[in-house]
Amino acid sequence: MDANSFLMGGGGAPTAKFPTPGTVVGGHITEPPQVEQQRDIQSGEKKFWNDGNPMMQLVVTVQTDQRDPAIDEDDGKRRIFVKGQMKNAVADAVRAASAKGLEVGGILRVRYTHDGEQKQRGYSAPKQYEAHYTPAAAAQLQNQPAATAPAAPPAQAYGQVPPGVNPVTGEISAQAPAGLDPQQYAAAQQNPNTAALLHQVPPQPGPQAGGEPPF
Structure with a gap:
């Protein structure tokens, strides 16, 4: 005691x-x-x-x-x-x-x-x-409670978002070359074998203000 x-x-x-x-x-x-x-x-x-x-x-x-x-x-x-x-x-x-x-x-x-x-009888x-x-x-x-993990920085800082894609909204902001839709263009940007070739392809013309879209 x-x-x-x-x-x-x-x-x-x-x-x-x-x-x-x-x-x-x-x-x-x-x-x-x-x-x-x-x-x-x-x-x-x-x-x-x-x-x-x-x-x-x-x-x-x-x-x-x-x-x-x-x-x-x-x-x-x-x-x-x-x-x-x-x-x-x-x-x-x-x-x-x-x-x-x-x-x-x-x-x-x-x-x-x-x-x-048992070493003794009776015990x-x-x-x-x-x-x-x-x-x-x-x-x-x-x-102690586990520490809260810090918020991850924007993916673009690590090169995870391809060029021409808004890192916040995910929308395609750059014009795709002729023959490619925006989704195909984004996928091609992520492939190192095709990304360099995209700069040699002229961009696809978009609709002109006040005019008809090209056919």
Whole structure:
């Protein structure tokens, strides 16, 4: 428990549960991870190794999308108690992310994969886990909206509109040579094998003002 939880009397977020293989619990880390001594589930007494050293664990609070109707005002935060094989899995995830450790704003996800070998009669087989960690800086980039692509400049600036074609309206503004309609002329302008020849062909005469069109 951190200082503020002790002061305000809070017991912390609910414990993350991994009831069946395949269960995943994770999300953004909401507060600095805490190291504390493990306690016996039945008696609540602190646990020690055979050599007298305390059995420690790491408590990581993450923001999940879980909601338990049995918990009043459940905000989705869950405490993951990192110990045993899970500790190795989380450590491997941190190393794989090239991070120095867990930090607020990072994303930790833990998955219960399968049960290990039962070593003592009367005890459940140890759960096996795998973990994935995203450092805070990378997690922040993931949450940023994608940048809006700048508007493309007029196609004519890149030579995509053939000469004689209005880049805004797409209308043919130049006179086509004799024997070609405007659409054929535009297509010929785009072909490098024919574009140079078009300059040698006289333009097709258009209608004269006040007169009859030629036949």
